[in-house]
Amino acid sequence: MKDYSYLGSGIVLIREWNSNAIWEELGNTSAFSINPQVNTLQLADYQNPGGGIQNRVDRITDWQLSLTFHDINTANLARFTRGKATPVSAATVSAEAHHAYKGSYVPLKYPATKINSVTGPSGSPSYTVDEDYFLDRGMVFIPATSSIPNGDGATPNIEVNYDHADIGHVEAGVTSQKFYELHLQAANEAGAGKLVQVRAHKVSGGMLESLSLLGDEYASATVTQSLVKDSAKKTSADHSEYFYWNQEEDAVSGS
Numbered sequence: 609m610k611d612y613s614y615l616g617s618g619i620v621l622i623r624e625w626n627s628n629a630i631w632e633e634l635g636n637t638s639a640f641s642i643n644p645q646v647n648t649l650q651l652a653d654y655q656n657p658g659g660g661i662q663n664r665v666d667r668i669t670d671w672q673l674s675l676t677f678h679d680i681n682t683a684n685l686a687r688f689t690r691g692k693a694t695p696v697s698a699a700t701v702s703a704e705a706h707h708a709y710k711g712s713y714v715p716l717k718y719p720a721t722k723i724n725s726v727t728g729p730s731g732s733p734s735y736t737v738d739e740d741y742f743l744d745r746g747m748v749f750i751p752a753t754s755s756i757p758n759g760d761g762a763t764p765n766i767e768v769n770y771d772h773a774d775i776g777h778v779e780a781g782v783t784s785q786k787f788y789e790l791h792l793q794a795a796n797e798a799g800a801g802k803l804v805q806v807r808a809h810k811v812s813g814g815m816l817e818s819l820s821l822l823g824d825e826y827a828s829a830t831v832t833q834s835l836v837k838d839s840a841k842k843t844s845a846d847h848s849e850y851f852y853w854n855q856e857e858d859a860v861s862g863s
Contacts, residue, residue: 610858616640616804618794620675622687625787625810625838635679638828640792640806642835642851645670671835671850673790673811678828680819682776687788688816688831689780696775700724703731705764711752718772719746725769726756735766786813787836802856809851810838 620640621631646666653660677684686693696718706714723743726735735741740754748768750756759765792806814833821827837849 611799613798614796614804615798616794616796618792618804620677621791621793622788625789627789631791632683634675634677634684635681637675637677639674639676639830640794641674642806642808643672643674644668645672672832673808673835674830674832676828676830678826680827680829682778684829685778685780685816687786687813688829689778690783690785690813690815691778691780692782694777694779696772696777698772698774700769700771702769703767704770705729706748706766706768707759707761707764708748708750708756708766709758710750710754710756712750713744714748714750714766714768716747716768716770716772718775720748720768720770721746721773722771723748723768724771727767727769728756729764729767731767787811788813788833796855803854804856805854807852808835809841809849810836812836 620634620637622634623629623631645668647669649665649667650661651663653662655662682693682695685691701717704717706716708714720743723737723741726737726741726748727733728735735754735756739751740756741748741750743749748766756766788811790806790808790811792804792808794804794806795801796804812834814831817830817832819827819829835850839849841847842849
């Protein structure tokens with residue numbers, strides 16, 4: 609009997625459903641699994657003292673598709689937080705107003721690569737770098753010995769002029785749910801590298817289950833979605849509205 613052991617590695621492609629747009633790579637993906645969910649109906653055998661099952665039906669309630677990816681980029685975050693990704697070009701920011709307090713950080717709108725100056729409101733007075741403030745971790749830090757007075761929480765007491773690099777910016781939760789088409793192109797390492805394809809026709813845009821941004825391990829993000837019926841794919845009784853699988857087979861040798 610032929611060995612059909614499977615150990616897969618490959619890439620996942622994604623695009624918006626029914627768009628015929630360019631396929632984008634999801635990036636380094638460690639899990640791609642389809643998990644049927646069922647509602648089991650059982651009719652007990654009431655005719656015999658030992659019990660048992662007279663009949664059973666397993667109704668599929670959901671075709672779940674679970675992904676775990678490791679490329680934490682703006683495109684992936686936007687897809688799975690119902691967000692919108694916008695590139696921000698490197699620039700100089702002028703007179704960004706903040707509330708500053710001695711002995712504390714001032715987070716800026718974007719991570720700074722250089723602080724050009726820090727002033728009071730309306731550009732005056734001008735404070736001294738390394739004495740009144742300095743750049744640390746892309747933020748402004750105000751030392752306890754700074755001459756910058758503590759803010760009152762009502763009116764910003766400093767203005768920061770700084771440079772930043774190109775930024776990938778995501779605003780989460782600003783778009784409605786979308787549907788996607790997914791394509792897995794994998795190689796079966798346990799089968800001499802023969803190719804395997806899975807095409808999921810219409811997938812609900814799931815939300816991130818978790819995203820760990822601090823820790824001792826590489827970050828990963830898991831998303832659980834559902835395969836939704838795509839009636840247009842039902843071109844015959846033998847065509848699925850949900851997904852299909854292709855695998856390369858060995859050539860049949862002649863007799």
